[in-house]
Amino acid sequence: MDFKIEQLKQYSLIMEEWVPKEASIAIAAGDQYIYYQAGGHDLHLKAGQKIHPNSVADLVLTRGCRIEAVLEDALFQVPYYGIGYPIEINGEKAALVVILPPHHAVPITSPYKFLTGKQEDEWKPISIEKVSHIESLQKKTWFYANKEPYKTSIPLKELQLRLPDNFLRIHRSYIVNISFIDRIVRDFSSNLLIQLQDGTELPVSQSYMTDVRAVLGF
Missing domain, CATH: 2.40.50.1020 (LytTr DNA-binding domain)
Incomplete structure (x- = not known):
């Protein structure tokens, strides 16, 4: 797969207009990450790094749909709130993932009393x-x-x-x-x-x- 860095940056620039400043942005295709821009909540990913099983990127590529989840991955040693979107780049299936601290997740139930x-x-x-x-x-x-x-x-x-x-x-x-x-x-x-x-x-x-x-x- 041949992806130009300038092409991938365009996705990041678009996302920056509506995601919080502390967000990190990752793009994955095949079995690896092909682009990563670190924000305040940095998972220290690198282009070329293999996608970890059950990560948001893996779930998006596997299921082919939008994924929103709070995960605590043994690889990253820190919980993260990720929203992943299925996209296509040069005809190839890819996943665009926005990574935020877990407190950005919308609570589905009221707080414990x-x-x-x-x-x-x-x-x-x-x-x-x-x-x-x-x-x-x-x-x-x-x-x-x-x-x-x-x-x-x-x-x-x-x-x-x-x-x-x-x-x-x-x-x-x-x-x-x-x-x-x-x-x-x-x-x-x-x-x-x-x-x-x-x-x-x-x-x-x-x-x-x-x-x-x-x-x-x-």
């Missing part, structure tokens, strides 16, 4: 305002209220879509309730740490640094 957690053989509904943070550990999801851990069957990526706006994803394994943040500091490696009011320390991963700074305004 409570979470029901399990402790031993008991289940207890906890008001969402009392939840200080949520953690994914060893393929299980835990949330914490009054320093007590509760297990839930809802995966972190699904929780993220239905939590109120004061909850912030800071790491592949952590979501924090902003209301419980005491301070933000740096560790010995100059990485950011979020300290909660109860003394809990949670790391901010590089993948979420841009989102954390944007939401918290520093």
